Amino acid sequence: MADPRFFSRSGPFDLATVLERTGAKAPEGADTGRKFVDVAPLEAAKSDEIGFLDNKKYIGAFENSGAGACFVTGKLAERAPSGMIALITGQPYLAFARAARLYYPPSPPEPGVASGALIDETATVGEGSRIDPGAIVGAGVEVGARCHVSSGAVLCDRVKIGDDCHVGPGATLMCCLLGDRVWIDAGARIGTQGFGFAIGPTGAVRIPHTGRVVIGSDVEIGANSTVDRGTTGDTEIGDGAMIDNQVQVAHNAKVGRGVVLAGQVGLAGSARVGDFAMIGGKSGVSNHVKVGTGAKIGALSGVASDVEADGTYLGQPAVAIGDFWRQQAVIRRLAKRSKGE
Amino acid sequence: MADPRFFSRSGPFDLATVLERTGAKAPEGADTGRKFVDVAPLEAAKSDEIGFLDNKKYIGAFENSGAGACFVTGKLAERAPSGMIALITGQPYLAFARAARLYYPPSPPEPGVASGALIDETATVGEGSRIDPGAIVGAGVEVGARCHVSSGAVLCDRVKIGDDCHVGPGATLMCCLLGDRVWIDAGARIGTQGFGFAIGPTGAVRIPHTGRVVIGSDVEIGANSTVDRGTTGDTEIGDGAMIDNQVQVAHNAKVGRGVVLAGQVGLAGSARVGDFAMIGGKSGVSNHVKVGTGAKIGALSGVASDVEADGTYLGQPAVAIGDFWRQQAVIRRLAKRSKGE
């Protein structure tokens, strides 16, 4: 269970509540009044806790789990050990997420402005918002309702953020507009000037970057990530985009709706990532290159030219995943042969 | 145009002023009294705005642009649409940069020390400098004239920075000396201890890092980048070096004058990058390895041994760019053949 030092848990909840909240189905005759106190991983779950099985690879843990109930597909449900109620759903991980949110519901911050917060008198802070000690809110800033601005966060002049936003400790916002329910994690830098200059006879001539960063709603940006503002025009992050830690989004990049960028990804200037595309950890996309809608890019890849919608790509430079593995197979075969020589 | 919420624009300026400032030439008979209000990208520019064409790839946008004037080379000038004045120059992007600085001139900060800044009484702050709320300036720190130290920035004891420097929000400086006109962006860490230890019988023995970081003038260091101080001796960043976001410069590295390091580059300990060399995004240079003067390293490359001046290198490990593409061609051909088998 979660350490009560840091987290408080709701519940217990009876099975009927869990089923209603998650959309899963229990087998006929299951005791829907049975109480469950928490969600837990299969290896650790006890008889009053709920696990999930989302990957056949973990079927062993499932068969040996002490969990009292488990989200699982209909196909695998029959392999549940005795004592475990199989909670049948087409998407066990989604059901687990919903159950976890039942036990650990996101809660609005305790409203108030801490002493030790530095708020410019021309800033406006919406109802129910909390500003922590040591947070800094500049002139003309607009903070929506029920926002949480953490200690050490800096909202520079005239930044505007919607309702129910979270700005983590030490994060910085400038020249940007945020939608609702945006989570900016600790140390993220939004709206900094991009990397733009021309080379003149006596060195680099800095180009003023007078664009903005415009972020939709339901977006997450991870710890120590950076999103530069546009040169002219905007850097854009679409609704529902999920961005991990230490990701770099350069000036004028366009990140579509529901895009997933894993840790340490880098998008160069004016890169475009289509809606619902997913990019694996540490991969990069070059200047002006377009990743098609729904495309998947494996980890540690370099996308140096446009890739098509819905394809899967891997490698440096990235190629269609089948080609990547064929290349690997050829290289390995030749190397093996050379070893034999 | 730039959002007036965040940026204020100068002008309008007549064509004569634009020409004088940028060094471009208008065709004979052009109306040099014509007023222009802004710079803009070709696709968005209107008849009172100025664009640029720097890459033949965008000739279509040029021919269809509504821009009233456009920086362009003499060779392509004849393809300007009617209504557009071709502003002829050998370096259109440089001219554009200069024009952009005319409309959006860098301005010194509004002088003053905000209430809520924490400044040690033994620190000195030069004339015309601005210290924002929540900035922290330690004992014996010396800040030059017309500097801007942003909210949440920390200047540790005895750090010295020159004139006209900018320290972004949440950035940290320690054990370092900066020249003039240095821009340290949000969250950058300058002068932290390097990664140095010896392995003893009971674990790592930390080596005290008692060097400094010495940064020249006209340097930019991007958001959340890190520059460690030397073990003994200094980590050095030469005049005019441009360093993007999330770059790591390890202890005792030497970065030459006018070097360009793109986003997420990493230089290992004692790496040396010669004057005017350029390193593409996400590339790494190994310990004690030297990149020659003016060399160009492509993105996502690994420089594991010295590379020569003025060469262009790519790959992991990095090889001469011609060799890289030959290797790629061979692998692709073999993989294709294996597919056909």
Added chain:
Amino acid sequence: MADPRFFSRSGPFDLATVLERTGAKAPEGADTGRKFVDVAPLEAAKSDEIGFLDNKKYIGAFENSGAGACFVTGKLAERAPSGMIALITGQPYLAFARAARLYYPPSPPEPGVASGALIDETATVGEGSRIDPGAIVGAGVEVGARCHVSSGAVLCDRVKIGDDCHVGPGATLMCCLLGDRVWIDAGARIGTQGFGFAIGPTGAVRIPHTGRVVIGSDVEIGANSTVDRGTTGDTEIGDGAMIDNQVQVAHNAKVGRGVVLAGQVGLAGSARVGDFAMIGGKSGVSNHVKVGTGAKIGALSGVASDVEADGTYLGQPAVAIGDFWRQQAVIRRLAKRSKGE
């Protein structure tokens, strides 16, 4: 020598003291009363300074060094120039580290709570600890003895840190427990929520991350690195682990004792790195993948499946290092041949 602006030096010390502290042996008849004032690199060392030779590659610098003494293996000692005392040891770099700590001993911070530190009244701060101006210490936080919490650092509610810890400027700690003698460098983010969500019909459903980060003793975490807390269960960093700058450790990763992670490494969720393994700069380890005890991973590698204890691996995807170089040789040979065609 170290710039006295930033560092104060102890000593001078006589040779007997240096020998005693480092375990090195001087040749018979050496003057153990001779005074030495500092350690220095071979190229810069003077007659009252001590260098080290740890790599045959630098034998030239050794033979030409002006150092009055030098740590060196018995095998190479005879090549010492006249005037240099060879200090014989099996581990010259370790001896150097110990000598450097003699001249630049780590010292506990000057105790006290600065005015301008914001400390919740329910927090406890151990004897001899120092809290700098602008540091923020939340409710229920427990800080051990002789700790140093720097300016702009944020210790979120109920975080607990042991004795003799250092939290660098602008670093953030939440949902974590630290052992003793832990060094968290500037801008590091410990305990942020992991990258975890399920995709539902209307977009990502965030999974509450209710685990912790548990860090052992004698651990270093570099500037702007990030360590996410567990989903359920903990992200763990073992005793003596050394983690460089800009490293990403995702939720539920397990980093063993004495592990070394170089700059910009990324560990994906639930990755496991065995005790004393070493991972080179910019490398990544995939989700749930295990790096065996004592394994060595070269720089810029991608570990996509489990690798065995004590092996050395390189490449993307990482393979045994011998195989990597064989692959490279084959590719180069074929490319050369194609060039000749």
